[in-house]
Amino acid sequence: MTLAELAKHLEAELVGDPDVSVTAVAGLEEAGPGQLSFLSNARYHREFAATKAAAVIVPLSVKAAHVPLLRAKDPYYAFARAMVLLHGHRRHPHAGVHPAAHVDPTATIGEGTVVYPGAFVGPRAKVGRDCVLYPNAVIYDDCVLGDRVSVHAGAVIGVDGFGYATHGGVHHKIPQVGRVVVGDDVEVGANTCVGRGAIGDTTIGAGTRIDSLVQIGHGVTMGRGCLIVAQTGIAGSVTIGDYVVMGGQSAATGHLTIGDQAVLAARTAATNDVAPKAVVMGDRALPIAQGRRALVAFGHVPELIERVRKLERLLEARGTQLEQPVDGGPH
Amino acid sequence: MTLAELAKHLEAELVGDPDVSVTAVAGLEEAGPGQLSFLSNARYHREFAATKAAAVIVPLSVKAAHVPLLRAKDPYYAFARAMVLLHGHRRHPHAGVHPAAHVDPTATIGEGTVVYPGAFVGPRAKVGRDCVLYPNAVIYDDCVLGDRVSVHAGAVIGVDGFGYATHGGVHHKIPQVGRVVVGDDVEVGANTCVGRGAIGDTTIGAGTRIDSLVQIGHGVTMGRGCLIVAQTGIAGSVTIGDYVVMGGQSAATGHLTIGDQAVLAARTAATNDVAPKAVVMGDRALPIAQGRRALVAFGHVPELIERVRKLERLLEARGTQLEQPVDGGPH
Amino acid sequence: MTLAELAKHLEAELVGDPDVSVTAVAGLEEAGPGQLSFLSNARYHREFAATKAAAVIVPLSVKAAHVPLLRAKDPYYAFARAMVLLHGHRRHPHAGVHPAAHVDPTATIGEGTVVYPGAFVGPRAKVGRDCVLYPNAVIYDDCVLGDRVSVHAGAVIGVDGFGYATHGGVHHKIPQVGRVVVGDDVEVGANTCVGRGAIGDTTIGAGTRIDSLVQIGHGVTMGRGCLIVAQTGIAGSVTIGDYVVMGGQSAATGHLTIGDQAVLAARTAATNDVAPKAVVMGDRALPIAQGRRALVAFGHVPELIERVRKLERLLEARGTQLEQPVDGGPH
Numbered sequence: 001m002t003l004a005e006l007a008k009h010l011e012a013e014l015v016g017d018p019d020v021s022v023t024a025v026a027g028l029e030e031a032g033p034g035q036l037s038f039l040s041n042a043r044y045h046r047e048f049a050a051t052k053a054a055a056v057i058v059p060l061s062v063k064a065a066h067v068p069l070l071r072a073k074d075p076y077y078a079f080a081r082a083m084v085l086l087h088g089h090r091r092h093p094h095a096g097v098h099p100a101a102h103v104d105p106t107a108t109i110g111e112g113t114v115v116y117p118g119a120f121v122g123p124r125a126k127v128g129r130d131c132v133l134y135p136n137a138v139i140y141d142d143c144v145l146g147d148r149v150s151v152h153a154g155a156v157i158g159v160d161g162f163g164y165a166t167h168g169g170v171h172h173k174i175p176q177v178g179r180v181v182v183g184d185d186v187e188v189g190a191n192t193c194v195g196r197g198a199i200g201d202t203t204i205g206a207g208t209r210i211d212s213l214v215q216i217g218h219g220v221t222m223g224r225g226c227l228i229v230a231q232t233g234i235a236g237s238v239t240i241g242d243y244v245v246m247g248g249q250s251a252a253t254g255h256l257t258i259g260d261q262a263v264l265a266a267r268t269a270a271t272n273d274v275a276p277k278a279v280v281m282g283d284r285a286l287p288i289a290q291g292r293r294a295l296v297a298f299g300h301v302p303e304l305i306e307r308v309r310k311l312e313r314l315l316e317a318r319g320t321q322l323e324q325p326v327d328g329g330p331h
Numbered sequence: 332m333t334l335a336e337l338a339k340h341l342e343a344e345l346v347g348d349p350d351v352s353v354t355a356v357a358g359l360e361e362a363g364p365g366q367l368s369f370l371s372n373a374r375y376h377r378e379f380a381a382t383k384a385a386a387v388i389v390p391l392s393v394k395a396a397h398v399p400l401l402r403a404k405d406p407y408y409a410f411a412r413a414m415v416l417l418h419g420h421r422r423h424p425h426a427g428v429h430p431a432a433h434v435d436p437t438a439t440i441g442e443g444t445v446v447y448p449g450a451f452v453g454p455r456a457k458v459g460r461d462c463v464l465y466p467n468a469v470i471y472d473d474c475v476l477g478d479r480v481s482v483h484a485g486a487v488i489g490v491d492g493f494g495y496a497t498h499g500g501v502h503h504k505i506p507q508v509g510r511v512v513v514g515d516d517v518e519v520g521a522n523t524c525v526g527r528g529a530i531g532d533t534t535i536g537a538g539t540r541i542d543s544l545v546q547i548g549h550g551v552t553m554g555r556g557c558l559i560v561a562q563t564g565i566a567g568s569v570t571i572g573d574y575v576v577m578g579g580q581s582a583a584t585g586h587l588t589i590g591d592q593a594v595l596a597a598r599t600a601a602t603n604d605v606a607p608k609a610v611v612m613g614d615r616a617l618p619i620a621q622g623r624r625a626l627v628a629f630g631h632v633p634e635l636i637e638r639v640r641k642l643e644r645l646l647e648a649r650g651t652q653l654e655q656p657v658d659g660g661p662h
Numbered sequence: 663m664t665l666a667e668l669a670k671h672l673e674a675e676l677v678g679d680p681d682v683s684v685t686a687v688a689g690l691e692e693a694g695p696g697q698l699s700f701l702s703n704a705r706y707h708r709e710f711a712a713t714k715a716a717a718v719i720v721p722l723s724v725k726a727a728h729v730p731l732l733r734a735k736d737p738y739y740a741f742a743r744a745m746v747l748l749h750g751h752r753r754h755p756h757a758g759v760h761p762a763a764h765v766d767p768t769a770t771i772g773e774g775t776v777v778y779p780g781a782f783v784g785p786r787a788k789v790g791r792d793c794v795l796y797p798n799a800v801i802y803d804d805c806v807l808g809d810r811v812s813v814h815a816g817a818v819i820g821v822d823g824f825g826y827a828t829h830g831g832v833h834h835k836i837p838q839v840g841r842v843v844v845g846d847d848v849e850v851g852a853n854t855c856v857g858r859g860a861i862g863d864t865t866i867g868a869g870t871r872i873d874s875l876v877q878i879g880h881g882v883t884m885g886r887g888c889l890i891v892a893q894t895g896i897a898g899s900v901t902i903g904d905y906v907v908m909g910g911q912s913a914a915t916g917h918l919t920i921g922d923q924a925v926l927a928a929r930t931a932a933t934n935d936v937a938p939k940a941v942v943m944g945d946r947a948l949p950i951a952q953g954r955r956a957l958v959a960f961g962h963v964p965e966l967i968e969r970v971r972k973l974e975r976l977l978e979a980r981g982t983q984l985e986q987p988v989d990g991g992p993h
Binding site: 102104106118120122123136138140141154156159160162164165166167169170171172173174175177191193195198199200213215217231233235249251253255269283284286290293294296297298300301304307308311314315 | 356357358361369372374405407408410411412414415418419420421424429431447448449465466467483484485518520521522538540542543544556558560561562574579580597598613626627629630632633635636639642643646
Binding site: 038041134230231304312315 | 764766768780782784785798800802803816818821822824826827828829831832833834835836837839853855857860861862875877879893895897911913915917931945946948952953955956958959960962963966969970973976977
């Protein structure tokens, strides 16, 4: 594909020779002739200066360079489209349900859906069209997946929620009769676990993307277009709005609500509701600016203790005359 | 089942028409005619007020309402029993070992045990009676499971512990010759990993319930009736008593002891022994009241630094006369 | 094997009867006649004093005892070698690729490699010699494993990285065309997930050992001889040097660099580069001594707030005369 063609497809502005052709995408350092690269992050300016790529996708703010440029308004999106144009998505080694997969006879699988070896689809489960169940993905009984859903290797949809009634020293298992209902265009990462509802359903909205090793508890209601990064844990009955971002290893306590478009930085622990559009961080889910200050300040506490001790000594040295009016006065 | 019958089974007090019949359990908001609901949490009082359920299981403290009530001493346990009465536990789609499971010829599987497709039971492993090994669960060689043990999809029992002796720049693998021995009535969540002992066994006591994505290190001794919530990590050789609760994403450092009935709040990191019945939280595993105060105070540290700075300036402004007696006196 | 033979093999100094023979290794408390034990940790001195083992491997500092000793310069390494001598490594129940494994016809598997039931090796993937792929391990398309690599049950190598370009409210999936390239002698724990590179490769250096439930993001470059403990999460494009240790539940933010031989204590969150050989801990990845002080101090913040409040009251009680010079003077 020539740069001229690519520029047209990507709606990017070409600075350089339109007849140069590219066949693949590569990193700034690895790219050579015929390879398109991408300036993803300002910290890579040195690699950009030294790149031998045939062309580089850049933001509009980059005016000119030693290398042909594809200047795009949304350069990351242009890069994504270039990846699809030049490389395409994965071509699966087989179509339909592989004989080494196990689909219960009462389950239904939509047209165009690929089920890899070792994947399991339980009784009465429904998988939509054009889905991909990667090797050893497990869909428990009665769960429902929309269209174009990808479930990566080892992910488990619909495991029993962690629900017990403790009575007489025994943790009595509560039958988990809810389902997991997953909307269209959802991607679920490897070894992620989604618990089925105890009585209602656990739901995941359309277009939501979930990374690997995430835990989603029973009865969670998750909106559309969320991004849930690896190792995040969401306790039971949490309500998550649309377009919520939860950074890696973050968490939400049971029964709370996270508003639309809220962002939880990596490793945030939300123990109270999070307002829509709030950007929070840390063990107290503080607003990000306050959370950053608190985190930096945390390292200064030992020194602060010393400073307070010094002030106390200074005042102690002045002794009685300082204590008296305080002890005698109102608090 | 009529409310009268249900009240008898649940040992609950019926307030309302005994002949009303219920066939299923549903959430307060979703429930309609013929459906029983449950007031699980005071925060749902609004949903309770508006419910269209045929009846609601409530604590004894709820006296009367717009809806028939089943008043129970332990309403959560009554709810659990109602779930079993009306819905029952999962009916498995096959009995015994599924042909797509792999059980080593030297392994033994007890009567009534269900092994799903893709599950693996290694050489010489022993699985008791009435167990369930869900799809792709893996039991390594020589491990032992009691009776009525459930191992959910993708869980791994008996993986090698993380044991190496580093010598001459090489991490030499130490053969992990211990087993994992799991007591009766244990449930293990999806994709949870339990390491086998290096020389002794890793043991999990009867009635303990483990959620998804939990890591249990090699040589851990865990008591009876524990509840280990999702994504918790327990390092090697930790000793955990009976009826210990570890909240989600909590952790225990290697070789320590957590006493009977101790409770670690979600995301606690225990780096020292925890006393029996202690309730602790946070990165220092502080007693819960102190830990909460410290967590709240944490957000105020930047402001506190400012306040100390102001005090220092006030005293500096008074200068020499304050410094002298302190510098001249004993510390 | 006699103690004399064992001492020779382990290059240890024997204190005791050279003709005593041992056949197995056991813990200090469990060991009896014919069993060798090991003093792993000074905290086990009581168990050492009471042991009935036939002999105990100890550091050179232990001079004499009630029991034959094998005194070794590096006792942990001597213990590891004794384990190999007396117990050996796991004997697999079959050779080569098990018929219930799924290896794509375009994949290549080296001589001596064992592939367990349920393991999956995708199109064009290459697995070296003498590797072990445990049950339900998944190697995605095009990934490369060196020689003597072990991938434990349920681990996933080469899952798509979490890469989306958000445009017009849609998270557009970026094809992840890089691979995962794993060096020789690497061990990967159960249910660990390694993301494939978006364009370049994710690489793991020779001799690195990774525990269970670890998340390694796309485009990570990890050096040789690292130890990555359970539940650690490494975000995309992180560069990790050689012989880095990351404790359990630790984390590194995207695009940063962790220098050779750096040590991150359990649950450290590195959000900035970590210098070679640095030993860091906590949410700010502070140097370990400072981090420990800060963590201890954290518990004292509520009390510190009280102390500052008292100082403020003391000074307020002296009122105007203190305020005046400060307000009038320069800050």
